Amino acid sequence: AAGVIQSPRHLIKEKRETATLKCYPIPRHDTVYWYQQGPGQDPQFLISFYEKMQSDKGSIPDRFSAQQFSDYHSELNMSSLELGDSALYFCASSFREGRAADTQYFGPGTRLTVL
Amino acid sequence: QQPVQSPQAVILREGEDAVINCSSSKALYSVHWYRQKHGEAPVFLMILLKGGEQKGHEKISASFNEKKQQSSLYLTASQLSYSGTYFCGTDRETTDSWGKFQFGAGTQVVVTP
Numbered sequence: 001a002a003g004v005i006q007s008p009r010h011l012i013k014e015k016r017e018t019a020t021l022k023c024y025p026i027p028r029h030d031t032v033y034w035y036q037q038g039p040g041q042d043p044q045f046l047i048s049f050y051e052k053m054q055s056d057k058g059s060i061p062d063r064f065s066a067q068q069f070s071d072y073h074s075e076l077n078m079s080s081l082e083l084g085d086s087a088l089y090f091c092a093s094s095f096r097e098g099r100a101a102d103t104q105y106f107g108p109g110t111r112l113t114v115l
Numbered sequence: 116q117q118p119v120q121s122p123q124a125v126i127l128r129e130g131e132d133a134v135i136n137c138s139s140s141k142a143l144y145s146v147h148w149y150r151q152k153h154g155e156a157p158v159f160l161m162i163l164l165k166g167g168e169q170k171g172h173e174k175i176s177a178s179f180n181e182k183k184q185q186s187s188l189y190l191t192a193s194q195l196s197y198s199g200t201y202f203c204g205t206d207r208e209t210t211d212s213w214g215k216f217q218f219g220a221g222t223q224v225v226v227t228p
Contacts, residue, residue, distance in 0.1 A: 042219065
């Protein structure tokens with residue numbers, strides 16, 4: 001079965017640089033979530049999109065922005081990178097059956113290292 | 116507000132049982148359970164909805180006490196493959212958006228031979 005695709009899988013950047021992470025949801029899924037997970041921590045919700053509109057916002061820094069495109073893929077843009085941005089970034093997708101069963105399926109993650 | 120998970124960690128021998136709890140101070144619409152192995156993505160285990168509906172695809176059971184806003188995940192006859200960090204995720208009942216999905220801090224489970 002098709003899964004969530006994230007690219008790149010690994011990314012190394014220097015401080016103050018920018019990075020773009022991409023997420024391709026499972027076909028027919030209409031919702032995308034972004035999470036940041038630091039070492040030994042739980043995934044922190046950043047932002048979500050439903051039908052290409054921002055649905056919910058979590059602890060996403062102002063330096064980060066995201067959008068969902070017409071083909072439902074999503075991109076997380078990160079600017080002025082800081083050392084503390086080094087983490088695993090997960091994308092998850094789901095199909096919202098009305099208000100119910102919003103099961104999220106996670107992609108393999110992008111490991112971002114900021115030097 | 117982040118849901119509270121307990122215990123923080125548990126060590127089991129193969130075949131033993133364990134219970135992981137997840138509680139919230141806010142009214143919940145659903146509770147999700149995930150297992151994550153080191154360096155890998157969280158894998159969906161179970162979702163419990165307000166009203167009693169459950170959905171899952173592994174031989175792991177769970178309950179959701181709506182009055183207490185608490186969910187419990189039951190690992191029975193544990194196998195080595197059950198090792199990992201278990202996260203509960205909660206989706207609160209709100210009127211302003213789809214919900215405020217948050218993960219708990221996780222429970223590390225180690226199953227030994």
